[in-house]
Amino acid sequence: MCSNIIEQANIFGSGKGAQGWFELRQANVYYDHPFHAPLDHALTIDFVNHDLGPSARVAVEMTADSARELVRCIEAALAAGADAHLAEGPMVAISVKSMP
Amino acid sequence: MYEGQIAETVFYRGHKGDQVIAYYARPLGAGPYPGVVVLHHMPGWDEWNREVARKLAHHGYAAILPNLHYREAPGASPDDASAKVRAMGLTPDDQLIGDVEGAATFLRAQTYANGKVGVMGFCSGGRQTYLAACRIPSLDAAVDCWGGRVVAKPEELTPRQPVAPVTLTKDINCPVLGLFGNEDASPSPADVDQTEATLKQHGKVYEFHRYDNAGHGFFAVDRPNYRQYAAVDGWQHVFEWFGKYLSA
Numbered sequence: 001m002c003s004n005i006i007e008q009a010n011i012f013g014s015g016k017g018a019q020g021w022f023e024l025r026q027a028n029v030y031y032d033h034p035f036h037a038p039l040d041h042a043l044t045i046d047f048v049n050h051d052l053g054p055s056a057r058v059a060v061e062m063t064a065d066s067a068r069e070l071v072r073c074i075e076a077a078l079a080a081g082a083d084a085h086l087a088e089g090p091m092v093a094i095s096v097k098s099m100p
Numbered sequence: 101m102y103e104g105q106i107a108e109t110v111f112y113r114g115h116k117g118d119q120v121i122a123y124y125a126r127p128l129g130a131g132p133y134p135g136v137v138v139l140h141h142m143p144g145w146d147e148w149n150r151e152v153a154r155k156l157a158h159h160g161y162a163a164i165l166p167n168l169h170y171r172e173a174p175g176a177s178p179d180d181a182s183a184k185v186r187a188m189g190l191t192p193d194d195q196l197i198g199d200v201e202g203a204a205t206f207l208r209a210q211t212y213a214n215g216k217v218g219v220m221g222f223c224s225g226g227r228q229t230y231l232a233a234c235r236i237p238s239l240d241a242a243v244d245c246w247g248g249r250v251v252a253k254p255e256e257l258t259p260r261q262p263v264a265p266v267t268l269t270k271d272i273n274c275p276v277l278g279l280f281g282n283e284d285a286s287p288s289p290a291d292v293d294q295t296e297a298t299l300k301q302h303g304k305v306y307e308f309h310r311y312d313n314a315g316h317g318f319f320a321v322d323r324p325n326y327r328q329y330a331a332v333d334g335w336q337h338v339f340e341w342f343g344k345y346l347s348a
Contacts, residue, residue: 004190004249004258028187033223033316035143035179038324040315046183054173054184 006030015047015058022056025049034061043067104128105157107150112206114166115198121174122203123150123165125157131212134240134346137203138165139196139221139228141317142186144178145169148320149222156220159339161346162210164203168196168228190224192260193231200232204239214348216240218274220338221247223317227265230295233276234268241345243277243338246316248286251294269298275305277341279334281314281327309337 007029015024024047034042042061049056062070107125114120123145127133136156140149145167156163168191173181185191204217218241221229226247233242249256252264276299280292287295292310299306311318311330318327319334 004186004256004261006186008187026187028183030186033142033323035182040325046187048183048187050184050187054176054180057180057183059179059183 005032011047013047017056017058019055022052023049024058025051031064035059037061037063039063102129105154107154107157110164110206112164112166112202114202115195118171118198120199120202121167121170122206123153123167124163125150125153125165126162126210126212127157127160129212131210132214132348133160133162133212134214134342134348135162135164135204135207135210135217136342136346137200137207137217137219137232138163139200139219139225139232140165140168141221141223141225142182144182146178148322152220152222152319155335161342162207162213164207166199166203168199168225171195189258189260191228193228193263196228197232197235200228201236201238204236214346216346216348218242218342218346221245222319223248226250230276231263231265231268233274234265234271237271237273239274241274241277241342242272243279243341245279245319245334246281246284246287248284248291248316250287251291266295266298269295269304270302272299272302272304275307275341275345277337278306278308279330279337280308280310281316281318281325281330282310282312283315286316307337307341309334 009027011027013024014021026048028046031043044061047058105127110122110124111119138153149165153163153165169181169185173184207217219229219232220243222245226244227250229242229244230247230250250265282289296308314327314330315325317325318330
């Protein structure tokens with residue numbers, strides 16, 4: 001790890017980790033050396049709930065191109081969804097900030 | 101000749117007397133053995149870093165690998181602990197220094213110790229190694245393996261890591277070996293140039309080796325950045341360095 005760049009989003013949702021489903025509170029996003037993916041650098045997203053301890057985490061590591069494709073798909077899926085569905089609950093990022 | 105080593109987890113007192121867990125590998129013999137504090141990379145207190153400790157033990161060093169993420173995530177897997185520490189803003193520099201001082205005290209207290217202690221680290225641990233060389237005058241040698249942000253821009257400084265280690269270079273009190281890949285972005289070749297120029301300016305004992313066709317983390321056999329030539333040559337320099345400066 002040689003950058004301390006991290007983007008953090010407060011989120012509401014659920015993730016399935018090693019111990020089963022749990023409530024998600026934050027998503028930490030960074031581009032750095034991965035833990036597992038066979039890449040020099042990877043876009044990593046840690047979906048976590050800090051209140052439940054460090055093991056309450058769903059982690060993904062992918063190439064930059066994969067991440068951009070994922071962003072495109074997320075945007076497309078949201079756009080395709082009915083507005084009524086999108087308005088149903090607290091389900092998207094409330095705020096996004098950078099580490100100080 | 102008999103050859104043997106033991107590797108086990110131990111606890112020692114680190115920063116502010118906190119209990120720190122460490123992986124500790126040493127030769128099975130009467131000594132005297134030099135000690136090395138190994139500072140793990142950001143992926144955490146993982147299997148590869150344990151291999152480093154055992155390699156050092158195989159070459160006649162008592163090597164201690166503190167879990168720098170222990171406080172924030174005791175008992176967690178290395179990757180979960182690393183993610184937690186990253187989200188918190190990384191390991192505080194003052195805490196790191198206290199943990200290295202405690203580890204050096206632990207090493208020197210052993211009956212088989214020769215009294216000399218070096219420090220070696222990788223990636224974020226390379227930066228921490230350089231910082232330790234600046235702030236712990238009792239260290240006898242340092243090996244910085246591709247530490248990024250030794251040269252840091254003002255916007256990269258944080259409350260937990262408030263200083264670019266290169267600015268403390270005048271305080272270095274031990275010889276510094278540096279190993280770097282010319283294809284690395286952090287530290288970039290320009291960063292390494294700046295660090296080297298600062299060491300030279302302050303008249304420090306140092307040796308830098310830079311490798312073409314190598315980027316970041318070229319010792320790590322479990323990662324795609326492994327480079328056989330650079331790794332073999334680099335390890336040879338490590339053992340020459342420690343052999344020269346950690347012998348009693």
